[in-house]
Amino acid sequence: MDVTYKKFYRGFYANTGYIPTSPLQLKVYPGDFFQIHNGQMLVLGNIYNDRIVDIVDDCIKKDIAHSSLNWSFNDGVTKPYSARGTGTDIVEGEFEFSKQTLKFNSNGSYLFKGNNPKSIKIANWDAIQDALIIKLTQVLYSFREVYVVTETATTSECAIAIASSKKGKLQIATDSENFGLVDFFGHPSSKTIKSKNIEFYNQETKRKPMFFKAQRLTVREEQSEAFISDFISKRDNDSLWANSFFDYELRNDDTVTMPRLSNHNKLNLLDLLQANQLNPNTALSYFKWTNADLNDIEKFF
Structure with a gap:
């Protein structure tokens, strides 16, 4: 993966405790086991789908709510311009909208906003971890390096913007009446008007499991x-x-x-x-x- 993404990955882990998938937008689930090749995650299977461990009652804990305060952060981003304006729609006539310009100060500067974060996790990891070592290294496979996803997090909506240079700019707008000149980056009603020198920009409006925690197989x-x-x-x-x-x-x-x-x-x-x-x-x-x-x-x- 390009080093442009490095600040975002490190910042995301520091703020939330979760790791974004690589490549970004890759979906992973609790129980997925993977290796890292050429900077990307290669998912090889799932301990439940492949029947590596028994599926027991309450082995998965769902709908774990998290505070949204830790899911909105940036590095090297300023908001030099915000304004209200008016526009004209052929059907509805004149309408008001809010507009905001975001400036990125360096290569890799980023902005992230996630709403209503929730997670799903393996609840009985302590009970299955020893059996997994034996099965993944000796009985079913002969791994010497492997990761097992233990928890994945999703948001109801989220947006990610990462700049490719110090001249990165992003201009967004919304016609929602719920906003004045406050920050509306990441809200489903916001739309991109113009972008410049933006390496990656994505807005998700559904819960997609692309943030995770994992256990790494390690030699004692x-x-x-x-x-x-x-x-x-x-x-x-x-x-x-x-x-x-x-x-x-x-x-x-x-x-x-x-x-x-x-x-x-x-x-x-x-x-x-x-x-x-x-x-x-x-x-x-x-x-x-x-x-x-x-x-x-x-x-x-």
Whole structure:
């Protein structure tokens, strides 16, 4: 995904605690499991639709209401002009309307407005998370990296505008009598009159599940540290072995040490396991679930 969207994704998570789907407008549901490829979410299935876990009573909690205060925010947007005007309709004659100009101060500046946010979530995650690890890594699949959507949020209406440059402008209007010169961006009655240097603009008038929370399959830190320690110890002895095995004078520079393996590559440590060391009986010792966060948003870019 283009870095133009990065401010919006980070700001959305900071304000709401939810992550927008990638690409934007992709629909996801609780129980969807996915991977991130080339900056986009690839939904591979659903734990309920694919019968990976049993469907029990009250496993899904619905209609969780949220405060709209956290669902209206912007970064680098000003409103230099608002006015009332009159127009003429062939059928209804003269009518009044409100007009507003929005100015975006930089590439990636954005404006978001969502009304009446509600969510739906997996209610019994604690009861199914261990079984999911075993089934997704050993029994049904052999994932080493996967996410499971645990909650999705929708709004009755929402609007998103993201600028592609510091010269971004958006002009909107409404003929609704409920507005004077107040902000009406995102309201169903508003219409776009003119736009300039706007990378993305979308207005939704139906509840579309395109904001989510998820759990990420993660290698346990204690196992990673043990792997790193053993791996470095083994490599430290390689120079002595090489000189002996190849019977050739090779330079042994003890000042060069093995670099630490980064968190990003922790899953690759599982490749060093011996055959059958990772199995349904040991999977819980190697894996756990962690909340998807800003580090996962970075993978979109």
